[in-house]
Amino acid sequence: MSTINSTTLRAEGVSIRFGGVQALNKVSLEAQPGQITGLIGPNGAGKSTMLGCISGTLEQNEGTIFVGETSVGKTTPQKRASMGMARTFQGPQLVTELTVREHVILADRAGKQVRAGKLVTSLNFIVALIPFFSRGISKAEIANADALLNELGLGKDKDKGPSDLTLGQRRLLEVAICLATNAKIMLLDEPSAGLDRSETENLGQMITKLARERNITIVLVEHDLELVFGICDRVFVLDFGQLIDSGTPAEMRASKAVQAAYLGTVED
């Protein structure tokens, strides 16, 4: 049995139905800190739905999610964020009114705020109403945000709004937001879609560095199998809402079940 740390993420027997469609059926997986756990499968396999259940944006019908030894059950996304969870979205959820840099600064403050607890958040709200006490953006925040954006290749776009970015850049901004929260568990939903090969490689290196150096638990949902097999420590494969296989990238590359899910089987 694997070790359970405070940021080990486990899903046990998660099922969810949308009307008559069984989107996930008793899916279990585990992701360890310092490692990248891949979640792959053909279109409609239930990968993003699984991330929704883990992050609390969707409510599963059965099963539960554990962070360390603590069951997060059907708690709100806010509660999970306070436990150190952050995620990106396949369809970027960005704010037209904020610049790229402001998104990162907001995420940085969000991370600090959820770690500080509700009381500080409430005080911040009250302080915000007092002229001269409300907090404008500081030079240090700008410097930190710019450093992160430069690392992701978004430095030159820091003053743009999200509507001026390409889809690939928007996805990178999603990753930047996730990183800026300083979360301990990160759920990345197709971060490389829309990126070219060199951008994807850069992203892969960055994710690997994060996992190893900051001991972050990363769950990566991806269609780019080259990226997944290149950087993941363990891979879970879904098809039609069922977990069909799991193992190391090499094992999954060789798995007949995985090949059948992606390529189909030939009837004898």
Place this chain on the structure above:
Amino acid sequence: MLSFVIAGLAVGALYAMSAMALVITYNASRVFNFAQGGMAFFLAYCFFFLSNPDTGLGWNTWLSAALVVLIAGPLLGLFLWWILLGKLGNLAPLTKVAVMIGLQVALVAVTTLIFGHEPVYLVYGPVGEPSVIFSVFDVNVSNEQFIIIVTAAIVALGGYWVLNKTMAGLVTRGSVDSELMTVLTGTNPKFVIASTWAIGTAVAGLAGLMVLPKVGLSPGGFANLIAASMAGAVIGKFTNLWRAFFGALLLGVVQEVLVLYLPSDGLLGTALRPSLPFLFMVGAVLIYSRNKDVRADTQKVEVASVNNAYEVSLSHYLNVMRNPKGHWDRWVGYVVLVVVMVGIPVIFNDYWTGLIAVGFAYTVVFLSYRLVTGEAGIISLSQISFAGLGVIAAAYVVNNDTVFGAKGTVPILLAMLIGGVVAGVIGAIVGMICLPLGPLYAAIVTFAFALLVDQAVYTRDEFSNYGSGLPFGRPTLFGMDFDTPKKYYWFAAAIMFIIMFILWSLRRSTTGLVFATIRASRVRAATLGFDIFIARLGVFALGAAVAGIGGTMVASFQLVAFPNGFIMVIGLVWFALAVAQGTSSMGGLAAGGMTLLLMPAIFSEFLPERLADLPVLLFGLVAINMVKDPIGIQPGVRAQFRRLAIKLSGGSTHDPGPVDDDNVNSKVSAGV
């Protein structure tokens, strides 16, 4: 008892017809018809003009009714669809509501401009003078009651039959889910939607004619009919014809039967019956609140997307404002502001200076829209009620012995603060009911709340002082009396700028960034750990408090707390004006507050009395203009100034526009 049930069935049948009209149009267009009261009011006036022998043409009442319901009603629906309603389909909820309220305001103003603005209270409907036609168990049934009940039943059965048993109904229901599928069946979806507007307007007109003997020809009476029918529509979740019909019918019956059991005076006797539409709505909403489509009916729309017309306009505006050049233009604005502020009391006499001072007070009320709508993204139609409740509370503590002091001893400034706090607390309670709901439900609940306050609170003698209002006074501060218009001008300006400073401070704080996120994507805000409900509730209560303080400033200048200046019908004009100017823009809201006061004053100075409603028509039309310019007028004007400043600074104002998501997506899927 039976006589009350029959009377209730007649009243309920009226509500039910109107509720069905709301459901029919919403079913096909996904636009909630806040302008239905205005449509019915216009058609009722057409009927009055055709049938009245004294002031109109004196035609036969049945012929007049048939012409109005079968010809004028559908033509009005088609005309409005052609020029406006057909363009609303993909707009954001706030824009849809603002445009429909603008249409309501404009229709009422057009009607009074054409037919005269004096209310007519004694009007017969198509049935004419009521008379008993038969008895049921010794209870007399009038011809009017009989015809209303039978007509409502025919409309309900006809509507059900068309929607559920005919090809036309199938196509109508299909066009809601997929216009493309409707096209594939060989039917033009625009024709389907236009037809439902024609039918819906005709049914609204029919209900309008039937309700005439009860409410007369006054916009307020029609607003009550609409509030009751909205309760039916909410019970039917806007789409279920039967639930809407029986819900509205039940409301009418309960309203009449309660007369038997309630005392004739006291709070229960006077306040419960008018409160019923609101209570029915809240009850339905609480029962449905576990349902996701009621909780957040437009979550998909609220997700940031450059394909949304609002987001496109906003990104164009922001691109100009983010241009590194030309930022000196704001200093030009500040200098002009200081010169104008100092110049007004010097140049203008006491009358105009006082009017501008009241304009500042209204600006404070309008600034509450910046908090509620501009920051928290809530469509609130009850800001005027919070202002009115603030006024009532402040005047009450001044004119009665309370915990704050004996009668006449409470300082006016303290009373104004108490007014703000009371409004804020009531705002928090209303917010708890409507904030977990989707934007449309929240708008309707606040609309019903505003009507509830009109009928159950403002009518109470201890607040209205038998219609003449409670006396109120001017504040004193550090021994300084603000007892002249020019002194009050500076007092009102100081309060306005302090509140503007607080709102500016809020926007640049973390909380301001959080609200920007909540408006764009609640999923994003939730996963970042922000408590959306508490944040929105806090800002909603704060908005109510600001509205309350603004209201007390108006009362203080006028030296009388007159609740009838804060009724829902006026509140719709406020909302239309605030949203049309731009709820995110403090300059826009200030322009809204000043326009509200100054334009009617200027018009009444230079134009005949008959055109008194022309400013209201203009307010409605600027709200309708949001179809073209969803972010409001003031941001557009501001962007023009910045463009000029950029050009004068040698910069370029070229704006390539937002990147097209669909185009990017297609490139991605094609492997480009």
